[in-house]
Amino acid sequence: MPRRPFTSLKDDKKTNIKSSFNALIYIPRFFKEIWKVNKGLFLLSAFCRLIGALLPVVILWIGKLIVDEIILQISLDNPDYYTLWTYVGAEFALVILSDLISRAISLTDGLLGDEYNITSSVSIIKKTNQINISLLEDSEFYDKLERARTQTNGRVGLMSNVLAQVQSGISITTLVAGLIYFEPYLIILLVLSIIPSFINEVRFSQQQYSLARSWTSERRELDYLRFIGANDKTAKEIKLFGLTDFIVNRFQNLSEEYYELNKTLAIKRSALGFLFNVLGSISYYGAYVFIIYRVLSGAITLGELTFLSGSFNRLMKNLQDFFSRFTKISESALYLKDYFDFIDISLRSETQENLSLPKKIKTGFEFKDVRFAYPNSENEILKGISFTLKAGEKLAFVGQNGAGKTTLIKLLLRFYEPTAGEILLDGVNINRYNIAEYQEYFGVIFQDFFRYEFTVKENIAIGDIDELENQVKIENAAELSLANSVVSELKKGYNQQLGKRFYNGQELSGGQWQKVALARAYMKNAEVMVLDEPTSALDARAESEVFDRFIGLTEGKTSIIISHRFSTVRQADRILVLEQGSALEIGTHEELMENQKLYAELFTLQAEGYQ
Ligand SMILES: Nc1ncnc2c1ncn2[C@@H]1O[C@H](COP(=O)(O)OP(=O)(O)OP(=O)(O)O)[C@@H](O)[C@H]1O
Numbered sequence: 212m213p214r215r216p217f218t219s220l221k222d223d224k225k226t227n228i229k230s231s232f233n234a235l236i237y238i239p240r241f242f243k244e245i246w247k248v249n250k251g252l253f254l255l256s257a258f259c260r261l262i263g264a265l266l267p268v269v270i271l272w273i274g275k276l277i278v279d280e281i282i283l284q285i286s287l288d289n290p291d292y293y294t295l296w297t298y299v300g301a302e303f304a305l306v307i308l309s310d311l312i313s314r315a316i317s318l319t320d321g322l323l324g325d326e327y328n329i330t331s332s333v334s335i336i337k338k339t340n341q342i343n344i345s346l347l348e349d350s351e352f353y354d355k356l357e358r359a360r361t362q363t364n365g366r367v368g369l370m371s372n373v374l375a376q377v378q379s380g381i382s383i384t385t386l387v388a389g390l391i392y393f394e395p396y397l398i399i400l401l402v403l404s405i406i407p408s409f410i411n412e413v414r415f416s417q418q419q420y421s422l423a424r425s426w427t428s429e430r431r432e433l434d435y436l437r438f439i440g441a442n443d444k445t446a447k448e449i450k451l452f453g454l455t456d457f458i459v460n461r462f463q464n465l466s467e468e469y470y471e472l473n474k475t476l477a478i479k480r481s482a483l484g485f486l487f488n489v490l491g492s493i494s495y496y497g498a499y500v501f502i503i504y505r506v507l508s509g510a511i512t513l514g515e516l517t518f519l520s521g522s523f524n525r526l527m528k529n530l531q532d533f534f535s536r537f538t539k540i541s542e543s544a545l546y547l548k549d550y551f552d553f554i555d556i557s558l559r560s561e562t563q564e565n566l567s568l569p570k571k572i573k574t575g576f577e578f579k580d581v582r583f584a585y586p587n588s589e590n591e592i593l594k595g596i597s598f599t600l601k602a603g604e605k606l607a608f609v610g611q612n613g614a615g616k617t618t619l620i621k622l623l624l625r626f627y628e629p630t631a632g633e634i635l636l637d638g639v640n641i642n643r644y645n646i647a648e649y650q651e652y653f654g655v656i657f658q659d660f661f662r663y664e665f666t667v668k669e670n671i672a673i674g675d676i677d678e679l680e681n682q683v684k685i686e687n688a689a690e691l692s693l694a695n696s697v698v699s700e701l702k703k704g705y706n707q708q709l710g711k712r713f714y715n716g717q718e719l720s721g722g723q724w725q726k727v728a729l730a731r732a733y734m735k736n737a738e739v740m741v742l743d744e745p746t747s748a749l750d751a752r753a754e755s756e757v758f759d760r761f762i763g764l765t766e767g768k769t770s771i772i773i774s775h776r777f778s779t780v781r782q783a784d785r786i787l788v789l790e791q792g793s794a795l796e797i798g799t800h801e802e803l804m805e806n807q808k809l810y811a812e813l814f815t816l817q818a819e820g821y822q
Pocket residue numbers: 348585588592610611612613614615616617618619
């Protein structure tokens with residue numbers, strides 16, 4: 212895995228304090244999304260936080276009243292403790308309320324967070340699905356996707372932090388108002404004590420983010436190594452080839468590099484954080500001494516001393532939390548930017564036409580001098596290919612590995628656009644059709660079809676998921692693809708969970724999986740069928756049976772088959788032979804045999820193998 216060199220935090224991708232503040236502009240949009248998720252819960256949370264914000268100053272004030280009342284009653288000849296006990300009762304009630312409020316806050320935050328988590332995960336899944344395949348195969352895009360996906364919990368934390376910040380802000384304002392009322396000078400001490408640690412926090416959280424961000428692809432690599440190193444699918448090869456040390460070393464080297472950079476940063480952050488906190492404590496005790504002096508000189512009461520020292524202490528803690536939360540918020544907001552960047556990735560250009568597709572294909576497809584290179588690659592994979600696929604024709608693609616057969620299918624399906632030339636359907640460039648309708652036109656099974664760890668029934672219905680409850684259709688499809696023979700051996704039949712990942716799952720052999728996947732092609736009555744080497748894992752008898760059925764069933768249907776087995780290929784109406792991205796020859800089996808070129812050579816070679 213080639214890696215971009217990374218040397219230190221002085222990397223040019225390092226973000227600065229300004230970008231941290233800039234990222235905060237995403238917060239309103241973020242809260243609009245949360246508001247949409249559950250307005251009632253959001254309002255409840257906001258209300259609880261407002262009450263929670265006012266409580267500290269009220270409790271401190273009652274504390275002051277209690278002390279002053281005690282001193283007053285002690286000095287009286289006939290004390291009356293009614294007011295005193297009322298204050299104590301009120302303080303007790305407020306402390307209980309305070310606990311109730313903080314529990315209500317964590318409950319509403321938790322529920323709101325869970326709901327938001329679900330909504331944003333759904334948005335990511337939907338967006339990923341709308342995005343062009345070419346982007347999905349791009350590594351930079353993957354980094355973006357990874358940051359958007361892995362930070363889902365971070366976004367929930369961000370929500371709590373922002374709400375807590377607002378609560379803290381209100382609390383601070385009320386406490387500051389109290390301080391200003393009695394001893395305005397204390398505010399100066401307070402600000403002086405808090406600013407250095409704020410700057411320190413902002414600086415380090417920036418560096419932390421820069422490091423994490425610049426290591427996105429390395430972390431992806433670490434995840435990948437962790438996956439292949441501890442996974443049932445790779446375990447056989449890893450054991451057999453003795454790959455454990457190789458993978459462990461690679462994992463260790465990479466993660467230690469990250470660990471070292473992270474460690475340096477964490478140590479610096481803690482050491483400076485400690486120094487600045489000492490500054491904070493010095494200023495607190497300075498303030499304390501000052502207040503005691505004011506009490507001794509008779510300028511303020513003992514109750515006011517309790518209130519002021521309590522307020523100062525709380526304020527300092529609140530401000531410290533406020534600033535460190537601010538850095539957490541700006542750090543998470545940077546990830547928020549990644550999330551919105553991902554969600555905002557523009558899809559196809561708006562100007563694209565949206566022609567409706569013909570109900571039935573009239574003339575067919577035409578590839579006209581199609582050239583293609585994958586994005587970010589100089590290598591031209593298709594070098595000016597021209598051929599036709601007539602309506603109702605069965606065309607086979609043959610050619611050696613890497614000749615460009617699957618790439619041709621990807622262009623036909625509009626996963627990519629040709630770099631030059633065009634593909635026409637009934638004389639119209641396929642780009643002009645509505646993409647969703649166009650792709651609906653095809654029933655495709657790829658050679659690297661996905662093994663969904665769902666039930667058999669769901670695996671088959673994936674071909675036309677709206678028909679999930681249509682058992683008759685699912686069983687018909689299974690019969691045509693020979694998957695019914697697989698199902699009959701499964702304990703729970705069509706409801707059998709497949710794969711080993713989930714409880715009671717049953718693993719299938721490669722060929723059995725292929726039969727199940729093939730059934731997907733029969734689920735919808737697609738206009739065009741494409742089978743890209745769908746039978747490579749089938750035994751010879753099953754393969755010929757599958758193809759007999761396929762040929763019979765797709766009689767008169769436009770279809771493309773890619774296969775390396777010539778016994779299959781020869782059954783097609785015509786065969787396109789590809790060599791290194793060029794169309795070498797096209798014709799019926801007989802015509803190509805007469806041609807005596809690559810097809811005849813490969814066919815004879817394979818036929819000899821069977822003698
Ligand atoms: N996503 C991609 N990005 C860059 N290059 C790619 C990508 N997919 C395939 N290629 C390259 O395109 C060339 C053609 O690949 P393609 O899959 O079309 O071959 P094929 O004829 O279907 O081969 P096979 O018989 O092995 O399936 C190969 O050289 C491959 O390396």
